[in-house]
Amino acid sequence: MARVTVVGGGVVGLTTALELARAGHVVRCVRDAPVADTVSALAGGLWFPYHVDPRDRVLRWGSVARERFAALAADPSSGVALRDGVVVERGAPDRWWTQGLPGWREAAAHELPPGATGGVVATVPLVTMPVFLPWLEDRCREAGVELADAHVEHLDDLDPVAAQVVVVAAGLQSGPLVGDDRGMPSRGQVALLENPGLHRWVVDDAHPDGMVYALPHPGWVVCGGTDVEGEWDTEPDPRVHDDIVARVRAVVPELADAAVLGSRVGLRPVAPSVSLAASERSGRLVVTNHGHGGAGVTLSWGCAAEVVALVGKHTAS
Ligand SMILES: Cc1cc2nc3c(=O)[nH]c(=O)nc-3n(C[C@H](O)[C@H](O)[C@H](O)COP(=O)(O)OP(=O)(O)OC[C@H]3O[C@@H](n4cnc5c(N)ncnc54)[C@H](O)[C@@H]3O)c2cc1C
Structure with a gap:
């Protein structure tokens, strides 16, 4: 199992951190703003793949996320409903x-x-984000995710031991961290x-x-x-x-x-397409998970599952 740092604590970063922790990794989630101040917090919360590409991957991720949200609708404290x-x-x-x-x-x-x-x-699913995001943070804490408040200027600044693997899920701010100017x-x-x-x-x-x-x-x-x-x-x-x-x-x-x-x-x-891929950078594994356009909620659990699979594949010895 790997020590993973997730940069970003919006809906994408938190679901990814939670799924990685549930898969047995040691996870730290670093974010430079309270969850209430993220773009995720003001999203309408509708499951609908709006302004996002590519369609084949969007359909796959969206379907995984829709099923997860549908199951969560049974728990009123999650803020998720089927409408x-x-x-x-x-x-x-x-x-x-x-x-x-x-x-x-x-x-x-x-x-x-x-x-x-x-x-x-x-x-x-229709997700009431000001309810769902704190609920998600609680699930992260329960699963052992360390939620840290800090700004990450460069990925090289992250401790190489605690951040053996880095997941970049910093929404619109992801590009500068990985040298991607398409967003x-x-x-x-x-x-x-x-x-x-x-x-x-x-x-x-x-x-x-x-x-x-x-x-x-x-x-x-x-x-x-x-x-x-x-x-x-x-x-x-x-x-x-x-x-x-x-x-x-x-x-x-x-x-x-x-x-x-x-x-x-x-x-x-x-972005022209969601960035979800693994690569080796400065001797460690970096997985991107950003560029979700108008569908970050809609794709969240599906993208998180794919990150878990990539981290597992690249860290299995
Ligand atoms: C008006 C509106 C309505 C929307 N409605 C819907 C909807 O109904 N359904 C839907 O699926 N989507 C909707 N969306 C889209 C959705 O809000 C986004 O796709 C989603 O919030 C992106 O989530 P994120 O976690 O990638 O980014 P964010 O929510 O922006 O989170 C980014 C995180 O990264 C952290 N961060 C950034 N840079 C750094 C750094 N350098 N160091 C440390 N931390 C950093 C921030 O603090 C934050 O925690 C809507 C968007 C808008 C604007």
């Missing part, structure tokens, strides 16, 4: 993401907003509305006025949104906020009178 919802289509349908998804069906006309050409109704931010602004009793989620990302989604959690609804590549600004824009609220209210009439609770911005770590 029905609809993906609205406008134009030629692209249903690649439904491969292997059990139980999905064609949406009926009365389930679709005006202008829609079709849609898919499915039951998928970039894609700015996502969301509005949080009080939940008036909504259970069904909706994704209408080709809406003519701009992307629309509403993801209902206990107490609030994460409403989106935007997806602007190359934008680093994390200050919510009040005009964008007003537009999001108006669009969502038009598509989801139940939210017409819901109180506005806030506005948030997160930077999706997008």
Whole structure:
């Protein structure tokens, strides 16, 4: 078994650290921000492979993660629920993401907003991130993961004994650590509305006025949104906020009178493809696990399982 340092404590780093510890490795997870301040904490938490590639690996990772989340839904303390919802289509349908998804069906006309050409109704995991991430940290501690607060400037700075293997899962900040400049931010602004009793989620990302989604959690609804590549600004824009609220209210009439609770911005770590590979660097094994775009939650457990397999393969003597 190896001594592994995971750099990153968002949803990707924490699930990876947990799975490595459960596989018997000695694991340290280093992160330079509280979990509540990560991009993962403001994610809508829907299992949906959005703005991420390559599709063949995404389908495999997503299916592993969906099954893990589905099992976790039996434990209310995890913040995971299985919820029905609809993906609205406008134009030629692209249903690649439904491969292997059990139980999905064609949406009926009365389930679709005006202008829609079709849609898919499915039951998928919806993860309340401010509940799930602390739950995940607790599971890590229970499994023996050391959670450390520190910034890693260079991988060479990590103690070669404690970090016999390094996993880079630092989201958007991973590139500089491994000399990969293919990643970039894609700015996502969301509005949080009080939940008036909504259970069904909706994704209408080709809406003519701009992307629309509403993801209902206990107490609030994460409403989106935007997806602007190359934008680093994390200050919510009040005009964008007003537009999001108006669009969502038009598509989801139940939210017409819901109180506005806030506005948030997160930077999706997008890349031409997810980086998940092992290589030898400065005499030790480095495994990358970053570039999950708009689907870090959706792929989390699947990518973690592949990291465990890679570490096992490369460290078995
Ligand atoms: C508005 C919005 C909505 C979204 N909705 C969804 C959704 O519904 N479903 C879905 O699957 N995905 C969604 N996403 C995408 C998802 O949030 C990301 O893909 C995911 O959070 C990436 O997780 P991560 O752990 O890689 O990165 P992060 O959450 O950014 O975590 C990075 C971690 O690395 C640490 N770190 C970085 N650099 C260093 C360093 N040098 N030293 C030490 N630590 C370091 C940070 O402290 C942090 O702990 C959404 C994103 C946005 C912006």
